Amino acid sequence: MMRLSTTALFLITATHLAAEDARQLDAHEHGVGQLNIAFDDGQIAMELQAPGADIVGFxxxxQSADDRxxxxxxxxxxxxxxxxxxxPRAAGCSVVQAAASLNSEDLHDEHDEEDHAGHDHAHDHEEEKHAEHAEEEHDHEAHAEAAGHTEFHAEYxxxxxxxxxxxxxxxxxxxxFAGAQELEVQIISDQGATAFEVMRxxxxxxxxxxx
Ligand SMILES: [Zn+2]
Known part of the structure; x- marks a missing residue:
């Protein structure tokens, strides 16, 4: 009943995932994000998608310094x-990779995904991109404004x-994140896939x- 295909894609390639994001931006429900968690031996892979409304409130x-x-x-x-x-502390988990980005409807985000892979400091990296591609970012933002939806995306x-x-x-x-009300969580393990709704x-x- 949940979107198992999304998780399957996420486990295969980030590039396909970016295409999936593009399809979902229109359909997302403000207040509701998706979190996929895959347990595989000693590793846990996670993917989060959440509307901009949930994460930053717009x-x-x-445009303004405050919003940026x-x-x-x-x-x-x-x-x-x-x-x-x-x-739990007893699980002894540590972060191997973490990447986060803001996606608008206009995806150069396949590019972003690759740039960010393996970087803990997605934040700094994003700022560099802004500087390097000021012109491109401008178009990107104009498009997002017209379309009216953004999503944050993260992989861990x-x-x-x-x-x-x-x-x-x-x-x-x-x-x-004060705007977040719910996460639709999907857990993949040896036991199969199980869906949960976790509420604020x-x-x-x-x-x-x-x-
Ligand atoms: Zn929206």
Missing amino acids: EYAA AKVDAAVAALARPLDLFVL LLACADPAQATLIEFAYFDR TAPTLDLRDMF
Whole structure:
């Protein structure tokens, strides 16, 4: 019933994922993001998509210094998955890769995905891009403004010393992002795929049955 195909794509290539993002921007529901989590041996792969409305409270192209600062701060926060999706200390998880970006309807984001792969400092990197491609960014923003929807996208790879202990996720995400109301979470493990809805009002996910 959930979008299993999205997770499958995410596990295969980020490039296909970018195409998937493009299709979904129109359809997204403000307040509701998607989080896919795949457990594979000692690694946990995660992918987050959330409307701009959830993350920074607006979806127009950031023009003012304030708006730009909000976007930059959000991208930086999204690049720290363990601060947003808190796992039990006993699982011993650490971040191997984290990349976050803001996508508008007009995707040069295949490009972004590749640029950002493996960088913890997506924030700094994004700023460099802005400087280098000022003209291109201008077009990008004009288009986004006309279209009216943006999404933040992040991908993470975690390594866990004892992944079987990763049985509870606390969603500090909702504390950090005031516009976020719900995450549709899909967990992929040896047990198959399971869908959950995690709400702001009950921001924890108990995964003990998954192990
Ligand atoms: Zn929107």
